[in-house]
Amino acid sequence: xxVFGSFALLLSFVCAVYAxxxxxxxxxxxxxxxxxxxxxxxxxTCGLIFLAxxxxxxxxFSDNFSVAxxxxxxxxxxxxxxxxxxxxxxxxxxxxFWSFLLAVYVFSALIAYRNKNGELMPYVGVVLAGVQIFFLxxxxxxxxxxxxxxxxxxxxxxxxVARGDGNGLNxxxxxxxxxxxxxxxxxxxxxxxxxxxxxxxxxxxRYPGEKWIHxxxxxxxxAWGFQxxxxxxxxxxxxAVLGWxxxxxxxxxxxxxxxPWLTGTAFLHSVMMxxxxxxxxxxxxxxxxxxxxxxxxxxxxxxSGVVSSVHAFASSNIGSWxxxxxxxxxxxxxxxxxxxxxxxxxxxxxxxxxxxxxxxLFNNLILLxxxxxxxxxxxxxxxxEWFTGDRISVGTPFFNKVNIPxxxxxxxxxxxxxxxxxRKTSLDSLKRNFGWPLLMGLVAxxxxxxxxxxxxxxxxxxxxxxxxxxxxTMEFYRGAKVIRARSGxxxxxxxxxxxxxxxxxxxxxxVHMGMVLIFIGxxxxxxxxxxxxxMQIGSTMQIGPYSLLLQNIDNKQEKNYTAERMVIEVTRxxxxxxxxxxxxxxxxxxxxxxxxxxxYSTLKQDLYVVYAGQSPDxxxxxxxxxxxxxxxxxxxxxxxxxxxxxxxLLPNRRAVLVLSAVQEPTRVKSLAxxxxxxxxxxxxxx
Amino acid sequence: MIKARKCFLMMLLCAAGSLPLLIAPxxxxxxxxxxxQIGGKFMCMCGCNQVLxxxxxxxxxxxTAMLKEVDQGLARGDSEDTITQAFVQEFGTKVYAEPPHxxxxxxxxxxxxxxxxxxxxxxxxxxxxxRKRPVHAVSSAAAADNSGISAEMLERARMRAxxxxxx
Numbered sequence: 001x002x003v004f005g006s007f008a009l010l011l012s013f014v015c016a017v018y019a020x021x022x023x024x025x026x027x028x029x030x031x032x033x034x035x036x037x038x039x040x041x042x043x044x045t046c047g048l049i050f051l052a053x054x055x056x057x058x059x060x061f062s063d064n065f066s067v068a069x070x071x072x073x074x075x076x077x078x079x080x081x082x083x084x085x086x087x088x089x090x091x092x093x094x095x096x097f098w099s100f101l102l103a104v105y106v107f108s109a110l111i112a113y114r115n116k117n118g119e120l121m122p123y124v125g126v127v128l129a130g131v132q133i134f135f136l137x138x139x140x141x142x143x144x145x146x147x148x149x150x151x152x153x154x155x156x157x158x159x160x161v162a163r164g165d166g167n168g169l170n171x172x173x174x175x176x177x178x179x180x181x182x183x184x185x186x187x188x189x190x191x192x193x194x195x196x197x198x199x200x201x202x203x204x205x206r207y208p209g210e211k212w213i214h215x216x217x218x219x220x221x222x223a224w225g226f227q228x229x230x231x232x233x234x235x236x237x238x239x240a241v242l243g244w245x246x247x248x249x250x251x252x253x254x255x256x257x258x259x260p261w262l263t264g265t266a267f268l269h270s271v272m273m274x275x276x277x278x279x280x281x282x283x284x285x286x287x288x289x290x291x292x293x294x295x296x297x298x299x300x301x302x303x304s305g306v307v308s309s310v311h312a313f314a315s316s317n318i319g320s321w322x323x324x325x326x327x328x329x330x331x332x333x334x335x336x337x338x339x340x341x342x343x344x345x346x347x348x349x350x351x352x353x354x355x356x357x358x359x360x361l362f363n364n365l366i367l368l369x370x371x372x373x374x375x376x377x378x379x380x381x382x383x384x385e386w387f388t389g390d391r392i393s394v395g396t397p398f399f400n401k402v403n404i405p406x407x408x409x410x411x412x413x414x415x416x417x418x419x420x421x422x423r424k425t426s427l428d429s430l431k432r433n434f435g436w437p438l439l440m441g442l443v444a445x446x447x448x449x450x451x452x453x454x455x456x457x458x459x460x461x462x463x464x465x466x467x468x469x470x471x472x473t474m475e476f477y478r479g480a481k482v483i484r485a486r487s488g489x490x491x492x493x494x495x496x497x498x499x500x501x502x503x504x505x506x507x508x509x510x511v512h513m514g515m516v517l518i519f520i521g522x523x524x525x526x527x528x529x530x531x532x533x534x535m536q537i538g539s540t541m542q543i544g545p546y547s548l549l550l551q552n553i554d555n556k557q558e559k560n561y562t563a564e565r566m567v568i569e570v571t572r573x574x575x576x577x578x579x580x581x582x583x584x585x586x587x588x589x590x591x592x593x594x595x596x597x598x599x600y601s602t603l604k605q606d607l608y609v610v611y612a613g614q615s616p617d618x619x620x621x622x623x624x625x626x627x628x629x630x631x632x633x634x635x636x637x638x639x640x641x642x643x644x645x646x647x648x649l650l651p652n653r654r655a656v657l658v659l660s661a662v663q664e665p666t667r668v669k670s671l672a673x674x675x676x677x678x679x680x681x682x683x684x685x686x
Numbered sequence: 687m688i689k690a691r692k693c694f695l696m697m698l699l700c701a702a703g704s705l706p707l708l709i710a711p712x713x714x715x716x717x718x719x720x721x722x723q724i725g726g727k728f729m730c731m732c733g734c735n736q737v738l739x740x741x742x743x744x745x746x747x748x749x750t751a752m753l754k755e756v757d758q759g760l761a762r763g764d765s766e767d768t769i770t771q772a773f774v775q776e777f778g779t780k781v782y783a784e785p786p787h788x789x790x791x792x793x794x795x796x797x798x799x800x801x802x803x804x805x806x807x808x809x810x811x812x813x814x815x816x817r818k819r820p821v822h823a824v825s826s827a828a829a830a831d832n833s834g835i836s837a838e839m840l841e842r843a844r845m846r847a848x849x850x851x852x853x
Contacts, residue, residue: 208843244740251735279816343843350816358813365805373798380785380794388790390779393729395737398784402798 002067005055006146012048013136015041016129023126035122042110042125045132046103053100056093056145060086065163069093069145075168075589077560085179086169091303091318092145099135101190106132109194123201131193134325142318168589177237185230185257189295191223192260196292199285203336206343213274213284218649224264225645231257232638243595243610245530245626247634250399252307255378256298262371263291266364273360276422278347285344289333296326306382352424359417366413370406377402404457408464411519414512415468419475437474441467461523465516472509500653507648514644517637524630532612534620544627546607547571553621561585566611566621570600582611605629721756724766728752728773729783737783
C-alpha cells in the first residue's frame with residue numbers, strides 16, 4: 001500500500017504539472033479540448049491525492065510498521081480514533097494532509113464552476129495547479145510520508161526492515177480536540193487559496209475587480225469560519241491539555257494562525273466597500289494576496305525553526321522551500337498587479353468622514369496594525385539577533401501590552417461601524433443609534449467599578465462589550481419590531497425572519513455578538529487566581545469559594561497508557577459540588593507523560609485543577625488549582641461566531657415569500673405597502 | 687591531649703553526621719509574591735517557553751532556582767534592575783519575557799505605535815482625498831485617471847467579465 005500511495009502521489013504531481021503547463025497553453029490558444037483536458041487533469045490531481053491520503057491512513061489502520069512515518073507516529077494499541085489524527089501528527093503527514101484539504105477545495109471549485117465562467121476558470125485552474133505543484137513537490141521529493149523504514153547495511157545500502165511496534169502518538173495529541181483542531185485550522189489555511197486563485201486569475205484575465213469578489217465571497221467566509229473554529233479549538237486544547245491555566249500564550253505557532261485570520265477579517269469587511277460602492281479594489285486584491293502569503297509564511301515560521309516554539313517542527317530543513325515559494329508568489333502577484341492594475345480602478349468617493357466607508361477604513365487599519373504588530377513581535381527575536389547579535393525574547397507580556405489596546409479599538413468599531421450609514425450619517429441618526437447603548441455601557445461600567453472591576457482595560461472592555469451588545473440587540477429589536485407589526489408573528493419568529501431576509505448582515509451581527517462574548521471572556525483573565533499545594537490524602541486546599549479535599553489517589557490502566565489519578569471532592573459552603581479527577585498519563589510506547597486537567601466549569605468561572613506531579617522533595621502529589629472567571633464565554637462566543645458565519649453563508653429569503661401567505665384580494669393595497677422595502681430592511685444594506 | 691583529640695573527633699563526627707542534612711534538599715520554600723511579580727518579566731530557561739512565574743512544571747529545577755535567586759536578590763536589598771542585570775549576565779538577553787525599554791529593543795515597542803500613526807495618517811489622507819472628489823467626476827476619473835486604458839476599454843472589460851462569469 002505504501003508503493004501504491006507513493007505512486008499515486010507521484011502521478012498527482014505529473015497531473016498537476018500538466019494542469020499548470022497545459023492550462024497556460026489553453027489560455028494562450030483557447031483550444032477547447034486543451035481547456036477541457038487541463039480541467040480534467042486538475043480533477044485527476046485531486047483524486048490521486050485523495051488516494052494517497054487514504055493509503056497512508058490504511059497503513060496506520062493496518063499497523064504497517066515497515067513505513068517510517070507510521071512507526072514514528074503510531075503503535076498497535078493506539079485507538080482507531082487517534083490513528084486518524086496520526087496522519088497530521090508529523091511533518092510529512094501534515095504536508096500530505098495540507099495537499100488533501102487543498103485538493104478538496106480545488107475539486108469543489110472545479111466541479112462547482114464546471115459549466116460556468118469558461119474564460120476565467122483556466123486562469124484560476126493554473127493558479128490552483130501552481131499551488132498544488134509546490135505542495136506535491138514537498139510530498140514527493142522533500143518530505144515523503146511513504147518512506148520505508150530502513151537500516152544502513154554493511155555495504156552502505158539501506159536494508160528495509162519492519163518493526164514489531166511503533167513509537168506511538170505524541171501524548172499531547174491524544175486528546176479528542178486534536179482530531180478536529182488541525183483539520184479546521186488547515187481547512188482555513190488551505191481555503192484561502194481559492195479566493196487567492198480567483199483574485200490572481202481575475203487580475204491576469206484583466207477583469208475589473210467586481211466579479212471575483214462575488215465569486216469568492218462564500219469561499220472566503222468558509223475559510224474564515226474554519227480558521228476561526230481552528231484557532232478557538234486550538235486555544236481550548238491548550239487550555240484543557242497543557243495544564244498551565246491559560247488558552248493563549250502568543251506562541252509563534254498560535255501567532256502564525258492569527259495573522260491570516262486578521263487579514264482575512266479585514267478582507268471580509270473591506271470587500272463590502274467594493275460591492276456597495278466600487279471602492280478599494282486594489283486594496284482588496286492585495287488583502288487576499290497577503291492573506292494567502294501569510295498562510296504560507298506562518299507555515300514557514302513553524303517549520304523552519306527560525307523562531308522557537310513548543311509546537312514547531314524545529315529540526316526541519318524545509319523552511320527554504322517555503323521562502324522560495326513565498327518569493328515566487330510575491331513576484332507573480334507584483335507582476336500581475338503592475339501589468340493589469342488599470343483594470344482595478346476604483347470609484348473612490350466619500351461624502352462624509354462619519355460614514356460606513358470610513359468605519360471600514362479604520363477597521364481595516366486596526367486589523368492590519370494588529371497583524372503587523374504580531375508579526376513583527378514574533379520575528380523580533382530574529383531581527384534582534386541579526387542587528388545586535390543577541391536574541392531578545394518576546395513573550396506574552398509584550399503581546400498583551402501591544403494588542404489589548406488595539407483589540408479594544410476594534411471592539412469599539414465593532415459597535416460603531418455597522419450602525420453608520422453608507423455615504424453619510426446624520427447627527428440625529430448617531431444620537432438615535434448610539435444614545436442608549438452608550439448609556440448602558442456607562443451604567444455597566446459605573447456598576448462594575450464599585451464591585452471591584454478596577455483595572456483600566458477590564459473596565460473599558462466591559463463598557464465596550466455592553467455598548468456593542470446593546471447596539472446589536474437594538475438592531476435586531478428595531479428590525480423585528482417592524483416585521484412583527486406587519487406580520488403579527490411572535491417577536492422571536494420576526495427576528496428569525498429578519499435574519500433570513502438579509503443573512504449576510506444579520507449573520508455578521510451574530511458573529512459580532514460572538515466576538516463580544518470572546519472579549520468578555522478575555523477580560524476575565526485579569527481576575528485569574530491560582531494556588532499550588534503539596535497534598536496528602538485527606539488534606540484540603542481552598543480557592544475562592546471552593547474547598548478541595550484529596551480523597552484518594554488511584555491508578556488507571558488503559559490500552560495505550562497508565563494514569564495516576566487524583567480523586568478530589570469539591571465543596572462549596574460545605575455542600576458537595578462535584579468530584580474531579582485530574583491525572584497524569586504515562587505512555588509506555590514512547591515513555592512520554594501527559595497531563596489531563598479536570599475542570600468544573602460554570603458560566604461565571606472555571607475551577608481548573610491540575611495534578612502537576614510529585615514533589616521532588618516529599619514525593620507528595622502537587623495540585624495546582626486555578627480559578628479562571630468567564631472562560632466559558634470564550635468557548636460559547638466561539639460557537640456563536642461559527643453559527644453567525646453559517647447564517648451569513650445562507651442565501652437570503654426573499655421578502656416576497658412572507659407576502660405570499662397573504663392572499664385576500666382586498667388587501668392588495670396594504671400588500672403594495674409592504675412590498676416597498678423600508679430603510680431598515682432594504683436588501684443589501686450590509 | 688587525649689581529651690582534646692576526643693573533642694576534635696566528636697566535632698568531626700558531628701560535622702560528618704550533619705553533612706547529609708546540608709546536601710539533602712531543604713523543604714521547598716515558596717517564592718514570595720514580589721519574586722513572582724518580578725518573575726513575570728523573565729522567561730523560564732528550562733526551554734518550556736513559559737514566563738518564569740507561570741512555569742508549571744513540578745520539579746522544574748530551573749524555574750525554582752531562578753525564583754529563589756530573585757528572592758535572594760530581594761533579601762539582599764537588590765533593586766529590580768540589579769536582579770535583571772544579573773539574569774541577563776547569566777542567561778543572555780533571551781531571558782527577557784518582553785524586550786527591555788532601551789537600546790535596540792525600543793524598536794519592538796515603538797513599531798506598533800509607528801504602524802498605527804502611519805496607518806492613521808494614511809487613512810485620513812485617503813478620506814480627505816476621497817471627500818474632495820466630486821461625485822460626477824468619479825466614474826470618468828476612475829477610468830481616465832492618467833492610466834494606460836481608456837474609459838471605453840474599462841467598460842468593455844467590465845462587460846466582458848459580466849458576460850463571462852456567473853455567480
